[in-house]
Amino acid sequence: MKFVSIIIGSKSDYEIANECSKILSNFDVPFELIISSAHRSPERTHEYVKDASERGAQIFICMAGMAAHLAGAVAAMTTKPVIGVPMPGSAIDGIDALYSTVQMPGGIPVATVAIGKAGAKNAAYLALQILALNNESIASKLADDRAKQSEALIEDSKKIEVLIKEKA
Template structure:
């Protein structure tokens, strides 16, 4: 069974990570979610990644703030795609997490999205795009979603448009 594995660094990340889960529910995408840390529970992280891959995890989403080494720790344990979501917090309000997530050594990629809510939403969509390479039905749902977003934009614009 193909699914997306979502790993967040701490319980305080739940308010943002739950946005990703809502999107997966809308698209009927299977997922797992746990809390694990690259620093506080490295053995748990490693074991979970290995177990998840055996169960069918096709994409990993790692959401973490501050030092944000979680995505890199996951990438070191799998050749499946890893999407890193840097989260707000700390003295630099997410910039530190962004830099920690995006600055991976050559040959150890982590796809990195925006900081915070927009990032976690884009991580969900990017994971689904990856899954759609083998799932045409999901690809069709994503295409329909794009059409609906464009239509909504036109409706919103008509409510405020002023043209000469």
Template sequence: MKFVSIIMGSKSDFDVMKSCSDTLEEFGVQYELIISSAHRSPERTKEYIATAEAKGAQVFIAAAGMAAHLAGVLASKTIRPIIGVPMKGGAMDGMDAMLSTVQMPSGMPVATVALGKAGAVNAAYLAMQILALENEELRMKLMEDRISKAKKVEMDSLEIETIL
């Protein structure tokens, strides 16, 4: 079974990351979702990565705020793609999390998406695009979604546009 693994550094991240799991569900993509901290539960995190890989995790999504080392810890323990979702909060309102997630050393890549809900949704889409490399059905669903989004823009414009 191939699936996406979503790991959050704390329960406070769930309200935002629910958008990620909801997006995966809309496309029928299986996922696991857990809370595990790079700092407060490093052994749990390490053990989970190995277990998830053995069960079929293809992509890991890591959501964390402040020092946000969760994505980096995952990158150090697997060669599967890691997508980091920096979370808002703390004294720097997420800027520290964004910098911690995006500034990975050479050879330890973490794809970093936007802060907050947009990042959570985009993490799901990026994970699905990775899975779609070997899943034609998912690739078609993603293509249909793009077409639908383009049509919505046109319809929204028709309601208000003025063209000379």
């Protein structure tokens, strides 16, 4: 079975990671979500990445804060796409995690998205876009979702436009 693997560095990352899993669920894309740390459980991380790759993981989404080497450690272990989500919560609110995730050496790429909740959502959408390259059903659902987002924005704007006209 093909699936997306979501690895979070600690339990405190779960609430934000759940934003990612909700989107994958809405698109009927199978996923696994585990807690594993590049620093506190490096053997577990290595064993999981190897096992998940053999079982059909297509993409790894890694979420971690502070030093945030989880995505880089996973990228070093696989040639599958790795998406890194820097997490907030440090003394400098995730900037350290952003730098650690985005500054990878040449040849070991990590696609890095925004810090926190927006990043978790975008990681899911980026994974879906990658999967859609070879899956017309996902591609179609993505196009529909994008159209719905556009329609919702237009509806929100109409509400504001009415309020502004009423005040004038």
